[in-house]
Amino acid sequence: MDIKKEYKVPKSYCNLNFDEPILNWDEAIPLGNGLTGCLIWGNGSPLNFSLDRGDLWDKRPANETLRDDFNYKKLIELVENKDQQGIRDLFDNCYNKPTPTKIPAGKIILDYGNVINISSHLNLENAVTDISVIKEEETSNIKSFIHATKKIGLITISNYEMVKELKIVAPKFGVKCEKQDAYEYRNEDKLHRSLKNLVYPEVKLYEEEDLRWFVQKTEEDLEYGIILGQKVISDDLYIVYSIGSSIDGENWLEDHKNNIREALESGYDIMLADHKNWWKKFWGKSSINLYDKELERMWYLTNYLFGSCSRKNAPPMPLQGVWTADNGELPPWKGDYHNDLNTQLSYLHYLKANHIEEGESFIDFLWNLVPEGKEFAKKFFDADGLCLPAVMTIDGKPLGGWPMYSLNLTNQIWLCQFFQRHWEYTGDDEFLENKAYPYLKETAKCMLRWLKPGKDGKLYLPLSSSPEIHDDELEAWLTPNSNYDLSLLRYLFSTLYTMADVLEYDEKSLWKEKLELLPELAVNENNVLMLSQDESLKESHRHHGHAMAIYPLDLFNYNLGGRDKKIIDSTIEDLEKLGKGFWVGFSFTWMSKFYSRQGNGDAAAFQLKLFWENLCSENGFHLNGDYKSKGLTNWHYRPFTLESNMCAADSIQEMLLQTFDKVIRVFPAIPYEWKKNGASFNDFRGMKGILISASIINDKVEYIHLKADKEGEYTIQNKFDSDCIIIKKEHNIEKINCNVGMNFKINLMKEEECTIIAK
Known part of the structure; x- marks a missing residue:
């Protein structure tokens, strides 16, 4: 065809x-x-x-951040002494000073x-x-x-x-x-x-x-x-x-x-x-066509917002992008760079949407801040390597804030994921060798400074938390290691092992050793991911950090079945029981991702509809709270931030296409109405730079079209209704027998295209 x-x-x-x-x-x-x-x-x-x-930016630092004892060692001491007021005075109150701040x-x-x-x-x-x-x-x-x-x-x-x-x-x-x-x-x-x-x-x-x-x-x-x-x-x-x-x-x-x-x-x-x-x-980089025109509209409008506020050779999006408040006040949260969710969610979708150059704004920004990250690692964490503040200015300086999150050690690892994702989605091994691997390695040096063996011989941090559990109370210091910290650490060392293996570096044995010395993620008797080894989530909460091993880190794979499937199902069910009472906008879009990993397209779409219809302004801006007071959540404020918009666009993409485990799966989590009445996407980017297009209607996949950025072997799940697959290339047609639901492989040369249909 x-x-x-x-x-x-x-x-x-x-x-x-x-x-x-x-x-x-x-x-x-x-x-x-x-x-x-x-x-x-x-x-x-x-x-x-x-x-x-x-x-x-007005970059004038708060005086507290310049003190000699504004450091991790002092923070540990104050936590051990249960000196909550001391923690607030040194690390938190400075955030309420007018500067540093983005200015209109x-x-x-x-x-x-x-x-x-x-x-x-x-x-x-x-x-x-x-x-x-x-x-x-x-x-x-x-x-x-x-x-x-x-x-x-x-x-x-x-x-x-x-x-x-x-x-x-x-x-x-x-x-x-x-x-x-x-x-x-x-x-x-x-x-x-x-x-x-x-x-x-x-x-x-x-x-x-x-x-x-x-x-x-x-x-x-x-x-x-x-x-x-x-x-x-x-x-x-x-x-x-x-x-x-x-x-x-x-x-x-x-x-x-x-x-x-x-x-x-x-x-x-x-x-x-x-x-x-x-x-x-x-x-012209990518497009979608959905039966649900309102979610299609949301994807296009979000891409418009992305293209408007993220460009190569310009600063990446802070909380409000290039749209600072015009109400006589400082921008919400001073328009800063929040690295405990906000920057990360803001740059989730650009790779699959094939807007590489616009998204490189964030990668370039992080790379250019390596000297600042090394200085902060030395000054604050007394460590070699690299670590940026989790709440920072445009030049990588700390603003302070609740220190269990604004100065958390492992948030740096979440930034590392964007080097790994950029490498995998572009297939650029030169980027891997010269930037991605060095960035992750320098981050690991900083982590290893503070990871020490416990009584069981496993590695533990001196302080641990999970954003933003228990707010800034002493209870927010969870028993190390929290699942949030542990998920990121396990991701870091496993990714370094994979990268070193591709680069044929002997260091891969070191990363394997460190990975094996980390505890397993804490799961309770109901197979639900916990906050830490001795505490489960007991009430509705906005930040799903305890479950980030499901998404975005993909440490569990639902497609494998078994324990992975059981943990994902149980954790989602637990979040459903706890309810949405204390959710904000990004809670809904993140939950949509969990459902897409589960293959539950109806639930994934429903979360996005709740978000779009109740927590976004008429122009599409995410306003965080249930500002219309419809009873959706207990938050009724309306501070504008962009991360949830970008997360929502990524969730639509994950419903249409998943490639996270190197298998191309088209339409893995779309509602039945979309399957029946039609959905398609063009030129979504998958691993190794492959461009993927596909269409479904009447509950049947019509075609999958591939175009390779580089030579390689690609694995595709058979989502057709036939065990006989036809692969059309420019000069030949090939037939493959593959059971429905199983995987088959295709070899493509650089720039080669093929169309896959059922016989």
């Missing part, structure tokens, strides 16, 4: 459409290019273009005065927003995008005489007066989050012919500004803006002014053509 792949762009039903004013910043139309972000919202009086730039850039305001109505539309295919403002009997249309490859945003306004005021506005930081400290810390709950606690020199406003801008100096070397240029072309007002910063170099302001003038001269349409071309290539 001939394979006809769909044209790979999001359909119109995936777009964002608002027929009424958008009144909250976290429901805004989002635009971005990995470095610059914009949120468009408001009722026209005004219409806000809230701007962000990914590398704008400011905004552009269009004020139309009294508006009858305003409607907004975002076309995902080309990442352009279209806004219609109706005032009396007149209409003004606004089109805007952030250029995909240039550091500029563009706006064109028809009937621009309707605009009463156009201005750029700096954030409302505190203004520094003479003899005033760098910041004035306000302890009240609302006030301590205020941007006014960041006290800077007064902002300066400037104008020059067709340009206007402001410059905001901070208390460090950083200065930045929004620069705006405008020009009337035909009957439209054409605006180009950018966020410049001293990060860009000594002549940053002049460089940005020149860029804006060049874009004004080129015109809107020419700039738009280049922008559209980038997004066309982006959407």
Whole structure:
């Protein structure tokens, strides 16, 4: 049969459409290019273009993090003495200081005065927003995008005489007066989050012919500004803006002014053509077609968010990507890099979605922070090797926080997984030798500094925890080793063994020895994964870290049956019994992953529907809590973070395709309705760089299409309804006999393709 792949762009039903004013910043139309972000919202009086730039940080450290005793040894001492207040004073309270923090850039305001109505539309295919403002009997249309490859945003306004005021506005930081400290810390709950606690020199406003801008100096070397240029072309007002910063170099302001003038001269349409071309290539990397159009829409919108806030040569996504809050407050959790779940879930889906270059932002970031990780390992953990703080700034410095999680030793291992996954999904053995293996090896050095034999001869850590069990109480220090820590340690040494074996290094015997010295994961009498060897989860909890051996570490394989299957089934059943009362958004998307490993497509999809319909804003942003108060969970707040969106996209991909154990399994966990009414995916990436496409309808797999990035042997599970398989290559057709449900192998040359169908 001939394979006809769909044209790979999001359909119109995936777009964002608002027929009424958008009144909250976290429901805004989002635009971005990995470095610059914009949120468009408001009722026209005004219409806000809230701007962000990914590398704008106030990096001033809290004094506690600079103390000589801000280290693991002191933490162990305080825990042994049960000195909870001492722990909080040294390691936790510093997180409540205003800095370090991500900071917003400011905004552009269009004020139309009294508006009858305003409607907004975002076309995902080309990442352009279209806004219609109706005032009396007149209409003004606004089109805007952030250029995909240039550091500029563009706006064109028809009937621009309707605009009463156009201005750029700096954030409302505190203004520094003479003899005033760098910041004035306000302890009240609302006030301590205020941007006014960041006290800077007064902002300066400037104008020059067709340009206007402001410059905001901070208390460090950083200065930045929004620069705006405008020009009337035909009957439209054409605006180009950018966020410049001293990060860009000594002549940053002049460089940005020149860029804006060049874009004004080129015109809107020419700039738009280049922008559209980038997004066309982006959407051409992979696609899906689901019977459930709302989950299909979620996947496309999430990929749009990913493409907007993660790019090669730009900072990777922190908690809010390139969309820092515009509410007069510091961003939720100061917009930092949380490495106990948030960064990890944010970069789960890009490999299978075949957005390699955009995802490399995170890999490059971690690799570039190796010197900082080595310094932190030495200073905090008194260890050789590598370890980054689990809650950190853009330059890898600790912010503090609940130390059992923000300064946990093994969270570094979870970061290691992205080097392993990148190697396996690309098949790049040079990356393995030069980056992945060295990164994991340096991490292991730091772990081995603190792993000591217990009475049973097994290796144990001096402190152990499981995010974020028992919050920051003394009970949060679990009996070593927690299943969270142990899962990561077992993953680390087993992965190092595999890598050393591929590289033919003698060190593989060392990693095998360390793996064998680790205890087994704690499982209770009901075959449920425990928190630690003497404690089981007794109540609903948001973080499923005790079960991360199921996913994302894949230390158990449901397909093997036996004990692995029993533990996965029992642990899922236990989570069901404990309920969702204290879950947040990522709890649902993570639970969906567990169900996909179990092959339960209906349950996997249901968790995603609960997440999408109840814990996400109208623009798709994950808002963490049951902010609509539907009774889904006990959390009713709405702080915006992105990790659950990306986790949800990955869960859809895992429902459609699994390759984690080097076997290609198509449609392993989709609802029956999808099997019957149709589902397909194009160019998902599997292990060793293989690109995989497949289709199912009427409960029958129609085809599997493979394209190899490199020469190799590939294993495929027979999901057809026949024991006779036909493999079509360019110059030959081969028949294979394979029982339904069993595996068969195919050899492909580099760039070779084949189509697999049932006879």
